[in-house]
Amino acid sequence: xxxxxxxxxxxxxxxxxxxxxxxxxxxxxxxxxxxxxxxxxxxxxxxxxxxxxxxxxxxxxxxxxxxxx
Numbered sequence: 001x002x003x004x005x006x007x008x009x010x011x012x013x014x015x016x017x018x019x020x021x022x023x024x025x026x027x028x029x030x031x032x033x034x035x036x037x038x039x040x041x042x043x044x045x046x047x048x049x050x051x052x053x054x055x056x057x058x059x060x061x062x063x064x065x066x067x068x069x
Contacts, residue, residue: 015040015049 008017019036027035040046 010052012052013049014045014051 015036018039019032022032040049
């Protein structure tokens with residue numbers, strides 16, 4: 001069983017959840033944005049960056065292309 005909200009902040013977008021760990025690093029805003037976009041691109045979740053919630057089905061269909069559908 002996988003909890004869908006484990007370690008995520010439901011009040012933040014997908015991109016903000018990804019960027020959360022970068023808050024403490026001494027990076028400028030442009031570099032943080034670049035890193036978030038890169039991470040979302042690697043996971044094939046860039047189209048969900050502004051979403052406030054995603055279902056496991058939505059994520060599995062785009063993030064895991066090697067899995068059978």
